Amino acid sequence: MAGHIIHGPVAAGVQPVLEPLPGFADLGPGDTQGGKPQFTPVGLDGFGQRRVVPPGVPILHSADLTAVFDLPDEAATQAAGAALGAALQPGMVVWLQGDLGAGKTTLVRALLRSLGHQGPVKSPTYSLVEVYVISSLYLYHFDFYRFESPEEFLDAGMDEYFRNDAACLVEWPERAQGCVPPPDLGLVLRHAGAGRRVEVTAYGEGGAACVRELASRLSAGASCTAAVPPSSSP
Numbered sequence: 001m002a003g004h005i006i007h008g009p010v011a012a013g014v015q016p017v018l019e020p021l022p023g024f025a026d027l028g029p030g031d032t033q034g035g036k037p038q039f040t041p042v043g044l045d046g047f048g049q050r051r052v053v054p055p056g057v058p059i060l061h062s063a064d065l066t067a068v069f070d071l072p073d074e075a076a077t078q079a080a081g082a083a084l085g086a087a088l089q090p091g092m093v094v095w096l097q098g099d100l101g102a103g104k105t106t107l108v109r110a111l112l113r114s115l116g117h118q119g120p121v122k123s124p125t126y127s128l129v130e131v132y133v134i135s136s137l138y139l140y141h142f143d144f145y146r147f148e149s150p151e152e153f154l155d156a157g158m159d160e161y162f163r164n165d166a167a168c169l170v171e172w173p174e175r176a177q178g179c180v181p182p183p184d185l186g187l188v189l190r191h192a193g194a195g196r197r198v199e200v201t202a203y204g205e206g207g208a209a210c211v212r213e214l215a216s217r218l219s220a221g222a223s224c225t226a227a228v229p230p231s232s233s234p
Contacts, residue, residue: 065202067211069218072195077103080198080218081110084187087213088115090137091164092206093181095173098189103196104171107189108141111169115139124171128156138166144175153179185210 071077088094088111096104109121115134124130124143132139140161144153153159153176162168162181173180185207188199202208 064204064208065211067200067215069198069200069214070192070195071103071198072193074106077106077196078110078113080214081107082114083214083217084210085111085114086217087210088137088139088167089206090167092167092184092210093162094167094169095183095186096169096171096189097173097187099191102189102191104187104189105143107187107198108169112139129158129161136165138163139169140166141169141171143171144180145172147172147175150176150179152176183207 069080071080084094084107096107098104105121105123112121112132112134115137117132117134121141122130124141125145128142128144128146130141132141142158142161147153158176159179159181168181170176170180170183173183183203186201186203188201190197190199200211200214202211
């Protein structure tokens with residue numbers, strides 16, 4: 001699996017802002033062939049244009065590091081999910097973006113298998129959230145594809161799942177723009193020939209640690225340099 005690190009400095013005091021993608025209203029979850037929406041990354045690194053946060057507002061997320069990995073086959077996608085599972089920590093929010101059929105749920109399934117989950121892994125398109133308890137970790141897998149407005153996130157009580165003892169994996173976060181918590185880690189999956197390509201962006205040190213773990217497992221030659229500050233942990 002080929003991979004490389006992109007170091008793009010971002011001005012301090014920014015957060016990702018998502019714009020709604022066109023063409024969702026007339027499509028159902030099964031429309032994965034003719035007429036499926038073409039995912040177009042909205043702005044920088046697939047996470048939309050960024051706005052300056054007013055003075056005095058705590059800065060929680062800025063793009064620290066982006067890594068791109070080619071996943072030529074299904075086995076490579078499963079390996080990427082397993083690598084992500086090894087780096088996942090309680091309290092993390094992970095955004096998963098890409099076209100219908102790009103491999104978001106496949107990646108989550110591989111992640112769960114790597115953590116020891118043996119049961120079925122269903123897409124939460126209709127249930128909105130699937131709950132998994134693995135050892136002491138609560139893992140919530142969301143899919144907001146069917147949301148018609150961001151307020152449905154709050155109406156459905158989805159905010160209650162985002163806790164410090166839980167890891168939250170969110171498909172279609174752009175459908176809950178302004179309500180869903182910002183990411184520690186963002187993944188954009190795209191079709192690339194017969195395989196896939198995944199772009200992984202870290203927001204803060206927790207996400208950057210995940211990118212470093214992914215790079216070490218998926219790309220022997222990839223490395224992180226001064227774009228990510230060293231961990232302050234002893």
